Amino acid sequence: MYVNVAVLKETQPHERRVAMVPSVVPRLIKLGARLHMECGAGDAIKLGDADFKDVAFIADRRALVSDADVVLAVQPPALEVIDAMKEGAILLCFIYAGKEKALVHRLLEKKITCFAMERVPRISRAQAMDALSSQSALTGYYAVQLGTTHLARILPKITSAAGAIGPAKVLVMGLGVAGLEAIATAHRLGAVVEGYDVRQETEEQALSLGATFVETGVDARGKGGYARELSAEEKAKVAAVLTKHIQAADLIITTAAIPGRPSPKLISKAQVAGMKAGAVIVDVSAEGGGNCEDTKPGETIEVGAVTIVAPLNVPSLLGEDASELYAKNQYNLLALMMKDNIITIDWKDEVLAKTALTHAGKLCDEDSKPAAKVA
Numbered sequence: 622m623y624v625n626v627a628v629l630k631e632t633q634p635h636e637r638r639v640a641m642v643p644s645v646v647p648r649l650i651k652l653g654a655r656l657h658m659e660c661g662a663g664d665a666i667k668l669g670d671a672d673f674k675d676v677a678f679i680a681d682r683r684a685l686v687s688d689a690d691v692v693l694a695v696q697p698p699a700l701e702v703i704d705a706m707k708e709g710a711i712l713l714c715f716i717y718a719g720k721e722k723a724l725v726h727r728l729l730e731k732k733i734t735c736f737a738m739e740r741v742p743r744i745s746r747a748q749a750m751d752a753l754s755s756q757s758a759l760t761g762y763y764a765v766q767l768g769t770t771h772l773a774r775i776l777p778k779i780t781s782a783a784g785a786i787g788p789a790k791v792l793v794m795g796l797g798v799a800g801l802e803a804i805a806t807a808h809r810l811g812a813v814v815e816g817y818d819v820r821q822e823t824e825e826q827a828l829s830l831g832a833t834f835v836e837t838g839v840d841a842r843g844k845g846g847y848a849r850e851l852s853a854e855e856k857a858k859v860a861a862v863l864t865k866h867i868q869a870a871d872l873i874i875t876t877a878a879i880p881g882r883p884s885p886k887l888i889s890k891a892q893v894a895g896m897k898a899g900a901v902i903v904d905v906s907a908e909g910g911g912n913c914e915d916t917k918p919g920e921t922i923e924v925g926a927v928t929i930v931a932p933l934n935v936p937s938l939l940g941e942d943a944s945e946l947y948a949k950n951q952y953n954l955l956a957l958m959m960k961d962n963i964i965t966i967d968w969k970d971e972v973l974a975k976t977a978l979t980h981a982g983k984l985c986d987e988d989s990k991p992a993a994k995v996a
């Protein structure tokens with residue numbers, strides 16, 4: 622007995638990640654997996670098929686998944702992949718069901734048990750499976766790197782025979798996983814860093830990473846550790862405090878997000894107009910529309926003397942490390958359900974129950990256990 626695991630080559634434009642890396646293969650085999658991958662799955666991160674030992678490569682993706690007990694991917698697969706899967710098989714990937722209605726419909730029709738990586742609960746026990754966090758940490762790091770390449774100045778203070786140059790001022794807005802990593806990176810590079818978030822509990826985290834915290838007097842903690850949307854009055858109060866910090870910054874990194882909502886606008890056109898000449902905004906919330914009113918998702922633009930960089934799918938730009946961490950996240954999730962060469966899903970396990978999106982033809986509510994629903 623063994624568990625047939627198939628890994629897809631990503632097909633969405635600009636997606637460079639792959640859901641399997643060579644270091645994870647032996648670990649999965651130890652759990653009882655037999656591995657198959659689509660030919661060229663690692664091409665985008667310069668991993669040839671020959672770099673994966675003990676994996677069978679198959680060119681035809683329909684043939685690849687038709688025999689699989691488990692299919693692994695990064696992005697939601699094409700409908701034809703679901704059609705070719707065995708009824709009752711397991712799929713692990715990001716889904717974002719709100720944007721993928723047809724796909725979810727097909728998952729239900731084929732009775733696929735789908736674990737959506739974005740649904741992994743944000744609890745300590747699930748940290749090793751938390752792909753949102755692993756990918757966001759890389760995003761936070763890279764946001765600073767992108768910012769420095771667009772700035773015409775350096776971040777640290779340096780002293781030369783010709784005189785001293787003071788450190789750059791970096792403001793990080795939105796202190797979730799990406800924002801905190803951005804603070805740590807900018808601080809390591811010698812910048813003077815400020816952090817801001819509507820969740821007051823982030824103040825301590827910002828301070829521990831070497832930043833100061835911009836206090837606005839507005840606390841907007843929402844459900845499950847996420848932020849809620851601000852009222853018009855709260856927005857005005859926040860803007861009044863933030864303007865002078867925005868205008869003093871050389872580099873601003875924005876990462877603010879509210880689950881299921883467009884990105885909150887933290888920087889207005891008027892605030893951009895008042896920024897220092899040569900300043901740079903790196904808006905990594907571009908996927909949700911961006912945190913700056915001037916942001917054009919996927920583009921780098923000049924607004925007056927300010928550069929606004931708004932990359933999409935940032936983890937994919939660091940495909941090698943992003944794939945390594947993502948593959949380990951998926952391995953850790955699989956390890957919860959693979960034992961003695963078979964798959965046994967314990968629906969009493971909070972991590973599996975909350976991550977499941979569909980099972981046995983039913984949608985799994987975030988707060989209910991699929992077993993109860995199926996029964």
Ligand SMILES: NC(=O)c1ccc[n+]([C@@H]2O[C@H](COP(=O)([O-])OP(=O)(O)OC[C@H]3O[C@@H](n4cnc5c(N)ncnc54)[C@H](O)[C@@H]3O)[C@@H](O)[C@H]2O)c1
Binds near residue numbers: 795796800
């Ligand atoms: N295992 C764990 O315990 C674990 C792991 C990861 C994350 N978390 C928690 O999950 C939560 C979400 O983290 P995330 O990185 O996914 O966040 P996220 O991507 O949902 O949002 C990024 C940040 O934007 C902030 N934000 C939203 N609206 C804002 C506004 N108007 N102005 C300023 N900031 C605003 C949020 O408070 C958040 O800190 C956090 O509480 C984090 O600590 C817990």
